[in-house]
Amino acid sequence: MEKKWWQTSVGYxxxxxxxxxxxxxxxxxxxxxxxxxxxxxxxxxNLLWICPxxxxxxxxxxxxxxxxxxxxxxxxxxxDAKELITQAKAKGIRVILDLVMNQTSDEHPWFVESxxxxxxxxxxxxxxxxxxxxxxxxxxxxxxxxxxxxxxxWNFDEHTNQYYMKIFSNKMPDxxxxxxxxxxxxxxxxxxxxxxxxxxxxIDAIAHLAKDLSFEDSTMELNDDGVAPxxxxxxxxxxxxDYLAEFHDEVLSKYDIVxxxxxxxxxDVDDAKNYAAYSTKGFNMVFNFDHCWYNGAWDDFGRTQGxxxxxxxxxxxxxxxxxxxxxxxxxxxxxxxxxxxxxxMSQYGDPEHFHRESGSMLGMILLALPGTPFIYNGExxxxxxxxxxxxxxxxxxxxxxxxxxxxxxxxxxxxMNHLRRTSRDNARTxxxxxxxxxxxxxxxxxxxxxxxxxxxxxxASQQQDPMSIFGRYKAMIHLRKDSEYTQTLVYGSxxxxxxxxxxxxxxxxxxxxxxxxxxxxxxxxxxxxxMNLSGKVVINNYDTYSNVLLPYQAVLIEL
Numbered sequence: 001m002e003k004k005w006w007q008t009s010v011g012y013x014x015x016x017x018x019x020x021x022x023x024x025x026x027x028x029x030x031x032x033x034x035x036x037x038x039x040x041x042x043x044x045x046n047l048l049w050i051c052p053x054x055x056x057x058x059x060x061x062x063x064x065x066x067x068x069x070x071x072x073x074x075x076x077x078x079x080d081a082k083e084l085i086t087q088a089k090a091k092g093i094r095v096i097l098d099l100v101m102n103q104t105s106d107e108h109p110w111f112v113e114s115x116x117x118x119x120x121x122x123x124x125x126x127x128x129x130x131x132x133x134x135x136x137x138x139x140x141x142x143x144x145x146x147x148x149x150x151x152x153x154w155n156f157d158e159h160t161n162q163y164y165m166k167i168f169s170n171k172m173p174d175x176x177x178x179x180x181x182x183x184x185x186x187x188x189x190x191x192x193x194x195x196x197x198x199x200x201x202x203i204d205a206i207a208h209l210a211k212d213l214s215f216e217d218s219t220m221e222l223n224d225d226g227v228a229p230x231x232x233x234x235x236x237x238x239x240x241x242d243y244l245a246e247f248h249d250e251v252l253s254k255y256d257i258v259x260x261x262x263x264x265x266x267x268d269v270d271d272a273k274n275y276a277a278y279s280t281k282g283f284n285m286v287f288n289f290d291h292c293w294y295n296g297a298w299d300d301f302g303r304t305q306g307x308x309x310x311x312x313x314x315x316x317x318x319x320x321x322x323x324x325x326x327x328x329x330x331x332x333x334x335x336x337x338x339x340x341x342x343x344x345m346s347q348y349g350d351p352e353h354f355h356r357e358s359g360s361m362l363g364m365i366l367l368a369l370p371g372t373p374f375i376y377n378g379e380x381x382x383x384x385x386x387x388x389x390x391x392x393x394x395x396x397x398x399x400x401x402x403x404x405x406x407x408x409x410x411x412x413x414x415x416m417n418h419l420r421r422t423s424r425d426n427a428r429t430x431x432x433x434x435x436x437x438x439x440x441x442x443x444x445x446x447x448x449x450x451x452x453x454x455x456x457x458x459x460a461s462q463q464q465d466p467m468s469i470f471g472r473y474k475a476m477i478h479l480r481k482d483s484e485y486t487q488t489l490v491y492g493s494x495x496x497x498x499x500x501x502x503x504x505x506x507x508x509x510x511x512x513x514x515x516x517x518x519x520x521x522x523x524x525x526x527x528x529x530x531m532n533l534s535g536k537v538v539i540n541n542y543d544t545y546s547n548v549l550l551p552y553q554a555v556l557i558e559l
Contacts (some may be wrong), residue, residue, distance in 0.1 A: 030084050043474055047258070129163050143216065260285045261287070264289050349382065391419070529548075
């Protein structure tokens, strides 16, 4: 394995719409990120992943791109983007952008042309199919495949009386990666940003570029929408890796950059190796979602009141499965959440009774793992899920689609409880900078309602306290990046300890140092005398340490 700069980096994901609003229009912007670079430098992160700020009608918060070469006025100007890249680099912070390659907006010039006629030169930039007709003679979609956003993955277009494929919203038509001209246009666009100075990409929805081109119906049982959620029809298909190899040879291999693919659910370790093994022409790493739902929030569907129990054994088993399966074949990124997931504090922490303790514990577990860690903005201060009482406070397009059917079958309060635990809006609330209105995010009206706990959970209340969640994240980042423990924390071996214990999350890292991270993943005390751990306490999220761990206590020990 050749050592690379991004292996020793600590990543930080920024959702620009909600990070910091510099002009008080209620929406975060690129100048807001520039103004907070000193904060990021203080925290210690040195690799920023910034969610899309390209020109977009914002049907899905910028993942529906209408112009890859322009900055949406909502976020600022192209000059702001260049200044952000320059100023970040001056602080030793590299910048990677979200690269949206599966779909565009229906307002992108390519699609505007494509829908004009069946023989338009851009027609095959997208995926078009004739309708079918049922026994009553009614027009129906070409097949029974489901969309991730509910309903069919086909949308009828009256311009040419055909359906176009869209696995997300109706306004996000999927690109046709079989079209060589389209692929070349995408490669040209990525070169444009690399030449501008970005240091790589997180590639959105990359698992879906290749489709089952037979377009035959799935034999899977239909869901409540009357469609088959058979993601294998357009996820992780063999043809995809031909596209990636070409992309690697034409663009990625020619720059000293980092690339992180999003493969999501349904892809296991062996699938991930096809994307990111050291011997593969693909990406440097891939994110998976397998560890994100080990409190049963999704399947519970809001029925359970109060705190959900975390399946610590299941969580450890799944994370260990990925770590052991990846080493030594490929490099891993690690994260607790991104812009599509609930807040980890609300998923796995205890915000009501042990906010500081559980939040700092989660950070210590993350930042002592092998691979490259990514922190999501607000995670470092323990931001929580929303506490909305009105469904109209949610902004996610998925929620609007979901509600249309859910209200027909479930009580309103149960639905709200489900959304408060699972909606993507949980991660998209304004960053909580201080105790001023809207958490100091804006002096205007924020695009999305803040969580009401911002007066107590905010950056200003933690930044000077070394034992705060922020303080423990900062200390762990320093240990990982620039200390005598760097080699072990980044490149050392990994061994899960006490895998069947329902309270302990513990593992060993061995390199030029022997380290053990031990965490009490519960609100009850835990006796660990049987582990016979002795040595130097490197970092602790309490002031004391003994053979009985306190609730959510985490300790890094040099044996």
